[in-house]
Structure formats: structure tokens, C-alpha cells
Amino acid sequence: MSRLQRGFVAIEAVIILIVVAGIGGAGYEVYHNHHKTTVASQTSQSTAGKTASTPIDSNLQSIDSILSQQTSGETSAYAQNTNADASTAQSANSAASNVGGAYNEADF
Amino acid sequence: MKLISNKLAAALAAVSISSPVFALGASVTSALSTTASSRETSFCTELPTTINTVNSNISKLTGKLNTAQATRLSNLNSRWTKADQTLAADRSQWAADRQAQFTKLEAKATTDSQKAAVSTFESTITSAINTRELANDAARATYRTAVTNLVSTKQSGTNGQVAAFTSSVNSAESTATAGCQANPSSAANRTTFQTALRTARTTYISYRNSDNNIASQVKALAQTRDTAIQTNDSTFKAAAAAAETTLKAAF
Numbered sequence: 085m086s087r088l089q090r091g092f093v094a095i096e097a098v099i100i101l102i103v104v105a106g107i108g109g110a111g112y113e114v115y116h117n118h119h120k121t122t123v124a125s126q127t128s129q130s131t132a133g134k135t136a137s138t139p140i141d142s143n144l145q146s147i148d149s150i151l152s153q154q155t156s157g158e159t160s161a162y163a164q165n166t167n168a169d170a171s172t173a174q175s176a177n178s179a180a181s182n183v184g185g186a187y188n189e190a191d192f
Numbered sequence: 193m194k195l196i197s198n199k200l201a202a203a204l205a206a207v208s209i210s211s212p213v214f215a216l217g218a219s220v221t222s223a224l225s226t227t228a229s230s231r232e233t234s235f236c237t238e239l240p241t242t243i244n245t246v247n248s249n250i251s252k253l254t255g256k257l258n259t260a261q262a263t264r265l266s267n268l269n270s271r272w273t274k275a276d277q278t279l280a281a282d283r284s285q286w287a288a289d290r291q292a293q294f295t296k297l298e299a300k301a302t303t304d305s306q307k308a309a310v311s312t313f314e315s316t317i318t319s320a321i322n323t324r325e326l327a328n329d330a331a332r333a334t335y336r337t338a339v340t341n342l343v344s345t346k347q348s349g350t351n352g353q354v355a356a357f358t359s360s361v362n363s364a365e366s367t368a369t370a371g372c373q374a375n376p377s378s379a380a381n382r383t384t385f386q387t388a389l390r391t392a393r394t395t396y397i398s399y400r401n402s403d404n405n406i407a408s409q410v411k412a413l414a415q416t417r418d419t420a421i422q423t424n425d426s427t428f429k430a431a432a433a434a435a436e437t438t439l440k441a442a443f
Contacts, residue, residue: 138443150286154321157286161278163418166418169414179261183396192238
């Protein structure tokens with residue numbers, strides 16, 4: 085094998101090594117990114133699982149809604165009548181004051 | 193000479209024009225004094241009619257007052273009864289809705305411990321609701337009793353003021369009647385009567401003005417009631433939250 089031929093083979097080998105290394109690096113990068121995404125997703129799912137609803141949460145929300153409704157209703161059942169009660173309580177006051185107008189002494 | 197005669201003519205004309213005015217003024221003055229005089233002289237004659245009119249007016253206005261007082265209590269009780277009926281219907285609906293959710297909750301319990309936890313939760317919530325309803329009812333009953341007592345007290349006070357006013361008027365009437373019998377021509381009969389009536393009315397109005405705060409007192413009682421209901425709500429919410437936490441731990 086001539087010196088020229090040996091040199092060509094060496095250059096081919098270097099080129100092949102570079103190509104293989106590039107493909108390998110790219111593959112690693114793809115794998116690494118994919119792995120990161122997967123891990124992040126699994127972590128997220130795991131965290132969500134820890135704070136996630138129990139099987140009865142929707143029931144409890146419905147019960148809470150009913151209890152809140154009753155709380156509001158119990159409070160407003162009579163509070164809205166307060167002004168009416170006050171007004172009714174003093175409704176006889178004008179009639180009482182009118183008694184004082186039974187006469188005008190200047191007319192006598 | 194001519195000038196003097198013109199002035200004299202003008203003076204005579206002025207006198208002739210103004211004399212009817214003076215005559216009219218004199219007649220008005222005479223009429224006024226006659227009216228005042230006739231009132232004084234006719235006072236005793238007209239006193240029975242005057243007394244009858246005054247007493248009739250007082251009786252009529254007192255009757256209207258009594259009606260207003262009765263209507264007031266009736267309206268209060270009517271409003272409260274209606275509110276009770278509405279609340280009772282609402283409570284029934286809330287209980288039915290709650291029971292429907294309890295049933296769904298029971299279906300989610302698969303293990304014995306979960307079933308026991310649901311059962312405990314239901315009884316805890318139901319008990320807390322009953323406790324709150326009773327406490328709220330007690331707060332409302334306290335409010336109503338206080339308002340009813342307040343209205344009754346005010347009514348008694350007002351009726352006492354009316355009685356004192358009527359008594360003062362009757363006393364003035366008696367005094368005037370006695371005065372007219374003793375000395376029918378005395379002008380003092382009329383002035384004494386007028387003064388006594390004015391004093392009676394002024395005293396009554398003074399009482400009324402100092403007794404005009406029932407509305408604010410009712411609102412203060414309502415505030416006490418609402419504060420008690422808010423406390424009941426806080427107690428209930430704490431019990432319900434604790435029950436839910438305990439229940440969740442079983443699932």
C-alpha cells in the first residue's frame with residue numbers, strides 16, 4: 085500500500101469517527117431532552133396526585149353549597165324585616181301625636 | 193281771594209272723600225270689639241257645646257290611636273308568622289337537598305371504615321344544623337319578646353300620657369263650668385280656660401317628643417339578634433369544617 089493510499093484511509097477513518105460522534109451526540113441530546121420532559125411530566129402528575137381530590141370531594145362541594153345556602157337563608161330570614169319592624173313599631177306615633185290636636189283653644 | 197277759595201274747596205273735597213273711610217274704619221273697630229266682647233260674653237253660654245266638641249274630638253282621636261296600636265301589634269305578629277312559614281319551608285328543602293347528597297356520599301363508601309366515617313359525618317352535620325337552628329330560633333324569640341315588651345311598654349306610656357292630657361282638659365272644663373256658674377260675665381273664665389288647655393296640650397306634646405325613639409330601639413334589638421346568629425354561624429362552620437376534614441381522611 086502506497087503512502088498516499090494509507091493517508092486516504094486515515095482521513096476516511098477520521099471522517100467516519102466525526103460522523104459517528106455527531107450522530108451519537110445528537111442522539112444523546114434527543115434522548116436527554118425526552119427524558120427531561122418525561123420526568124417533569126411524571127413529577128407534575130405525582131404532585132397533582134398528592135393534592136388531588138379524594139373520591140368524595142365533589143360530594144363535599146355539593147354539601148358545602150347547600151350548607152352555605154342555609155347559612156345565608158338563616159341570616160336573611162329576619163334581618164330583611166328589621167326596617168319593617170322598626171317602621172311598624174313606630175306606626176302608632178303619629179296617631180298619638182294627633183290626640184294633642186283635639187282642639188285649638190284660640191277658637192273658644 | 194281766588195287762591196284761598198280754591199284751597200278751601202280742595203280741603204272740603206278732601207274731607208268729603210275721606211269721611212266714608214273714617215266711617216268704615218270706625219265701624220270695623222266697633223265690630224272687632226263687639227266680636228271679642230261677644231266671645232267673652234257668650235263663652236259661658238257656649239261652654240257646654242265647647243266642652244262637648246273638645247271631648248268628642250279627644251275621644252275620636254284616642255279611638256284612632258287605639259286602633260293604630262292594635263294594628264301595630266297585629267302587623268308585627270303577622271310578619272313574623274309569615275317569615276316563620278317561609279323559613280320552615282326553606283329548612284325542609286335544605287334538609288332534603290342535604291339528604292340527597294348524603295345518599296350519594298354513602299355510595300362512594302366502599303370499605304367499612306369509610307362507611308363508618310360517612311355515617312359519623314352525616315350525624316355530625318345534622319346535629320350541628322339542628323343546634324344552629326335551635327340557637328337561631330332562640331335568638332329570634334328573644335328579639336320578638338323584647339320588641340313585644342317594648343311596644344307594650346311604649347303603648348302603656350302613651351296611654352298614660354293621653355290619660356293625663358284628658359284629665360287636664362277635663363279639669364279645665366270643670367273649672368270653667370264652675371266659674372261660669374259663679375260669675376257668668378267674668379272674662380277670666382275664658383282666659384283661664386284657654387290657658388289651661390294650652391298648658392295641657394304643650395305638656396302632652398312635650399311627652400310625645402321625648403318618647404319618639406322606638407324605631408331605633410327596635411333596630412338595636414335586631415342588631416343583638418343578628419350578632420347572635422352570626423356567632424351561631426361561626427360555631428356551625430367550625431363544626432362542619434372539622435367533620436369534613438375527618439371524613440376526607442378516611443378516603
